[in-house]
Amino acid sequence: xxxxxxxxxxxxxxxxxxxxxxxxxxxxxxxxxxxxxxxxxxxxxxxxxxxxxxxxxxxxxxxxxxxxxxxxxxxxxxxxxxxxxxxxxxxxxxxxxxxxxxxxxxxxxxxxxxxxxxxxxxxxxxxxxxxxxxxxxxxxxxxxxxxxxxxxxxxxxxxxxxxxxxxxxxxxxxxxxxxxxxxxxxxxxxxxxxxxxxxxxxxxxxxxxxxxxxxxxxxxxxxxxxxxxxxxxxxxxxxxxxxxxxxxxxxxxxxxxxxxxxxxxxxxxxxxxxxxxxxxxxxxxxxxxxxxxxxxxxxxxxxxxxxxxxxxxxxxxxxxxxxxxxxxxxxxxxxxxxxxxxxxxxxxxxxx
Amino acid sequence: xxxxxxxxxxxxxxxxxxxxxxxxxxxxxxxxxxxxxxxxxxxxxxxxxxxxxxxxxxxxxxxxxxxxxxxxxxxxxxxxxxxxxxxxxxxxxxxxxxxxxxxxxxxxxxxxxxxxxxxxxxxxxxxxxxxxxxxxxxxxxxxxxxxxxxxxxxxxxxxxxxxxxxxxxxxxxxxxxxxxxxxxxxxxxxxxxxxxxxxxxxxxxxxxxxxxxxxxxxxxxxxxxxxxxxxxxxxxxxxxxxxxxxxxxxxxxxxxxxxxxxxxxxxxxxxxxxxxxxxxxxxxxxxxxxxxxxxxxxxxxxxxxxxxxxxxxxxxxxxxxxxxxxxxxxxxxxxxxxxxxxxxxxxxxxxx
DNA sequence: GGCCTGTTTGCAACCGGTTGCATATGGTCG
DNA sequence: CGACCATATGCAACCGGTTGCAAACAGGCC
Numbered sequence: 140x141x142x143x144x145x146x147x148x149x150x151x152x153x154x155x156x157x158x159x160x161x162x163x164x165x166x167x168x169x170x171x172x173x174x175x176x177x178x179x180x181x182x183x184x185x186x187x188x189x190x191x192x193x194x195x196x197x198x199x200x201x202x203x204x205x206x207x208x209x210x211x212x213x214x215x216x217x218x219x220x221x222x223x224x225x226x227x228x229x230x231x232x233x234x235x236x237x238x239x240x241x242x243x244x245x246x247x248x249x250x251x252x253x254x255x256x257x258x259x260x261x262x263x264x265x266x267x268x269x270x271x272x273x274x275x276x277x278x279x280x281x282x283x284x285x286x287x288x289x290x291x292x293x294x295x296x297x298x299x300x301x302x303x304x305x306x307x308x309x310x311x312x313x314x315x316x317x318x319x320x321x322x323x324x325x326x327x328x329x330x331x332x333x334x335x336x337x338x339x340x341x342x343x344x345x346x347x348x349x350x351x352x353x354x355x356x357x358x359x360x361x362x363x364x365x366x367x368x369x370x371x372x373x374x375x376x377x378x379x380x381x382x383x384x385x386x387x388x389x390x391x392x393x394x395x396x397x398x399x400x401x402x403x404x405x406x407x408x409x410x411x412x413x414x415x416x417x418x419x420x421x422x423x424x425x426x427x428x429x430x431x432x433x434x435x436x437x438x439x440x441x442x443x444x445x446x447x448x449x450x451x452x453x454x455x456x457x458x459x460x461x462x463x464x465x466x467x468x469x470x471x472x473x474x475x476x477x478x479x480x481x482x483x484x485x486x487x488x489x490x491x
Numbered sequence: 492x493x494x495x496x497x498x499x500x501x502x503x504x505x506x507x508x509x510x511x512x513x514x515x516x517x518x519x520x521x522x523x524x525x526x527x528x529x530x531x532x533x534x535x536x537x538x539x540x541x542x543x544x545x546x547x548x549x550x551x552x553x554x555x556x557x558x559x560x561x562x563x564x565x566x567x568x569x570x571x572x573x574x575x576x577x578x579x580x581x582x583x584x585x586x587x588x589x590x591x592x593x594x595x596x597x598x599x600x601x602x603x604x605x606x607x608x609x610x611x612x613x614x615x616x617x618x619x620x621x622x623x624x625x626x627x628x629x630x631x632x633x634x635x636x637x638x639x640x641x642x643x644x645x646x647x648x649x650x651x652x653x654x655x656x657x658x659x660x661x662x663x664x665x666x667x668x669x670x671x672x673x674x675x676x677x678x679x680x681x682x683x684x685x686x687x688x689x690x691x692x693x694x695x696x697x698x699x700x701x702x703x704x705x706x707x708x709x710x711x712x713x714x715x716x717x718x719x720x721x722x723x724x725x726x727x728x729x730x731x732x733x734x735x736x737x738x739x740x741x742x743x744x745x746x747x748x749x750x751x752x753x754x755x756x757x758x759x760x761x762x763x764x765x766x767x768x769x770x771x772x773x774x775x776x777x778x779x780x781x782x783x784x785x786x787x788x789x790x791x792x793x794x795x796x797x798x799x800x801x802x803x804x805x806x807x808x809x810x811x812x813x814x815x816x817x818x819x820x821x822x823x824x825x826x827x828x829x830x831x832x833x834x835x836x837x838x839x840x841x842x843x
Numbered sequence: 844g845g846c847c848t849g850t851t852t853g854c855a856a857c858c859g860g861t862t863g864c865a866t867a868t869g870g871t872c873g
Numbered sequence: 874c875g876a877c878c879a880t881a882t883g884c885a886a887c888c889g890g891t892t893g894c895a896a897a898c899a900g901g902c903c
């Protein structure tokens with residue numbers, strides 16, 4: 140058990156100690172641990188052996204002090220209840236780790252003063268800040284416009300803010316594609332379920348959706364809202380809608396701003412005994428969307444591509460420019476179908 | 492727009508620059524920013540003004556170098572697909588932030604070599620490591636037993652590892668309570684749906700469950716397994732079970748290792764047209780459990796209390812001791828009820 | 844062997860703070 | 874008014890690395 144004969148005497152092992160043991164100077168030790176440095180193979184070997192024997196690990200903080208690079212990226216998150224956040228977090232941290240960066244998780248959920256937190260992150264000398272689909276508050280916008288020396292990238296939101304690089308989905312096209320899908324299914328009264336952030340940014344997605352309807356001579360039939368991206372609020376939005384709207388005036392189909400709201404809405408329909416009576420489409424394609432219980436038609440962003448592009452922007456310290464908009468892909472399941480088409484019909488067999 | 496007249500000339504602002512402007516030495520600046528330090532009110536004021544004017548923020552890395560405290564806690568996570576992980580992450584980061592600490596998120600999902608990643612975290616001089624319900628791999632155990640100078644705390648798992656402080660739920664009692672609930676409901680053939688980690692640790696929860704059954708002269712009727720804590724695997728486990736087990740031999744009730752598996756199982760029952768035929772109980776009480784569609788009876792850990800205790804252990808650098816086991820609370824909804832009790836019955840009105 | 848060139852290595856200085864110690868400053872009291 | 878004490882501030886040294894520069898060294902070639 141006592142492997143710690145040499146190492147671990149109170150303090151941590153420093154490069155000087157390794158140097159002494161290897162019979163070289165501490166500068167040579169530093170070079171041994173610096174990839175492209177000029178050092179003889181012989182010396183490197185001896186240093187590595189000594190380091191191994193003593194259990195030496197370079198202090199990355201000390202290194203950062205001179206290199207001015209910390210390899211730390213602040214990852215800013217606010218909607219923990221949304222499974223898509225989780226997927227983003229997973230993808231982002233994995234991608235960062237692969238590039239030798241670590242993520243500092245900054246949680247700006249409601250009680251937290253986001254401006255203060257970003258300030259603290261800056262003191263930790265983060266190399267950049269990555270906003271994972273967060274709602275951009277006043278605080279954040281102010282921070283962004285003031286401190287333009289730390290690169291800022293925002294994922295999956297198209298609110299343009301000075302100094303923030305946007306990497307997102309081609310929202311307009313996605314909205315249009317979903318409208319066409321629903322129209323093709325025969326729906327005519329189409330609505331939209333908006334989340335809390337829709338007010339600030341006139342979502343291109345909604346524009347694309349609405350515009351396509353208008354191209355077909357239709358107007359957006361109703362807009363519901365949820366005050367947070369959570370299951371319960373999707374449920375409630377649909378529940379209230381059903382309460383206040385007589386059956387014959389109801390929508391044919393509802394496009395929801397994301398999957399967790401869509402699933403809430405589906406659950407409300409189920410609860411009201413109206414399964415399949417109102418077509419639903421979501422967005423994000425979270426894992427639960429594929430569940431046989433929901434078979435939610437959704438739009439799948441290419442998460443890896445988005446994250447990859449974002450990280451490239453951060454690490455190359457590119458100057459923020461036009462939004463990078465990547466394509467996604469529609470995942471067609473069952474929830475978007477018209478009520479009658481739940482019965483087997485020939486309708487889908489179009490002439491080719 | 493150009494607020495950056497003074498600040499921001501290439502390099503970042505240092506304490507020396509603030510000192511010059513305030514007409515004091517850089518040491519005085521340092522003291523101005525150190526809470527309990529000996530400094531006159533007058534000097535502090537001047538320093539603060541100068542700092543404000545220049546946009547100075549102390550470099551916390553440099554500070555950490557001398558103080559040997561980084562205020563960084565490594566938060567280790569592996570099961571991103573489980574909503575409970577998200578809840579833990581949210582609670583943990585918020586609690587840490589409130590205590591002035593920041594979280595470095597370490598993602599040890601399958602492809603990642605966890606030993607290496609922990610090693611890197613150590614080089615960043617994290618003040619401690621918090622394992623959020625992760626499955627303890629060989630790598631991690633080795634790391635834990637070798638490096639006992641960085642405090643390690645494990646949440647929600649009771650696998651005892653040398654040098655790791657455990658903070659979890661009173662699993663044995665919880666298992667027993669759930670068994671009693673199901674027995675009280677009239678169920679007699681009770682099963683357990685285990686997750687991937689059950690093999691390693693003979694879960695006290697399962698022990699408590701089984702033991703209570705035995706106290707009533709019953710044996711555990713079946714054990715199903717899911718190879719990962721994900722909805723699809725809970726679904727599959729139940730699906731396969733239904734396939735291979737004739738109706739008359741099936742379980743009355745199934746206790747699932749967590750909610751996401753339980754919900755998968757419920758969905759599989761629904762898909763098979765067996766809604767309500769098999770009682771289900773989960774664990775963790777995730778948000779979706781409360782959905783009117785599931786009404787999943789579950790066990791709610793006191794997340795805040797667990798996280799709070801864990802962080803206290805970390806920050807006080809306490810020597811790891813006996814596991815800290817906190818009580819949780821059974822959340823009784825509908826999914827645990829017997830099939831016939833879905834019809835209104837007098838059964839619940841026990842004589843008082 | 845002497846000279847030239849290219850590679851290694853040691854050194855001083857620095858990154859941006861903190862801390863113990865010594866000195867200066869101001870206020871109180873006899 | 875001087876002694877005394879508490880409080881403030883400056884200074885040197887240090888935390889654990891990196892980097893430009895110059896000296897040392899080795900090998901190749903004539």
